[in-house]
Structures are given as structure tokens and as C-alpha cells.
Amino acid sequence: MLGYDWPRLHAALNDLPVALLIAAVLFDLIAAATRRTAFRQASLYTLVLGAAGGAAAVLSGLQAEETIDHGDAVHQVMETHELLAFVTLGIFGVLAAWRLFRENRMGAVERSLTLAFALGGAGVLIATAVYGGRLMFDHAAGIPTGVLRTEAAQRTGGHEHAPGEEHGQEQAAPIDSDTNSAAGPGDPPGGHTHAPGTPEHGH
């Protein structure tokens, strides 16, 4: 789509639901503190949109998983990220349905339960994002191997800044294979194999 492969589309689709769901929980907290119905309505709308966006993020992530170049380290982080994402979508999906059906009928106890559920969902959402960030920034997940090699070679060469153009980095640090976690010493160059019983994901 528009030249986007699945990993890029996944990265693009992730921003909106995270922002909406965090906003929904914040509106919910403000509503609990102020008893203003406007905040409660805002939290319901952002929750429903965020849950729908979350479904799109999960679906694109499942597609990205099938296509990215990866080794063992990425595989393990990816499985954790995926599990957390399913739990997040489950919590906010149930919460959205719960509130759509019960919004105008629930009492104080049920309202408090929905808020506790929302706060738990926010915690799992942030954990999902942390693991997604590790995939990207610790393991270059979604970056094709050829692009990674070219970029690593570019960085090793460093570059010169014209006077006044410096931005706090004298020279790019050389890539150190001992500390670069993108490929552990045990990773075969061609990726990895799956242990028996591990779900395959099409690579």
C-alpha cells in the first residue's frame, strides 16, 4: 500500500491506537475525579476508536511477523510482543463492548471496575510498546538485511560536519559485534530454526 511493506504499515498504524487508548484512560481518570460527564463521554469515544485501531495494529503486526528477516533474538522478543499485544487488545476490546452496552446503566461499583480494567489495560499496552521498541531499536526488526548492512557500513565510515553543522556526535561509533545485539554470536547468518512445538510463522 503506497509502497509500504507490512513492517512499515505496522509502525504507522501503531501510533493512533496507543495515543487514543492512553487518552481514553486519562479521560476516565479525570471523569472519576471531577464527576463531569463530558470527560466520561470523551473516554468512551476514544476507547472505541482506540480498540478498533488496536485491531488494525495487531492484524498488520501479524502480517509483518510473516515477512521480516530475523534471527533467534528477534523471534523471542517478537513472541513476547505479540502475546502482550493480544492481551492488550483483549482487555480494551472487552472494555469497549462493556461500556457500549452498559454506559448509561452502570452504578458506582461497576464504574470503578471498568476504571481498574482500563488501568490494567494501560499497563499491558505500555509493556507491548516497550517490547515493540526493543524489536525496532535493539534488533532492527523490519529493516531488511541488505539495508542493515549498507547502513552499518555507512556508519562505520562516519562523516564530517561542515563548521557550525555539528550536532553533538563527533564521529559515529564503530559497530562492535560483541555489544551489537542485532546478531548474537550464536545466531546463524541465515536466520534461525524453530524448536519443535514452536508455532511456525511462515519463514
Ligand SMILES: [Zn+2]
Ligand atoms: Zn522466527
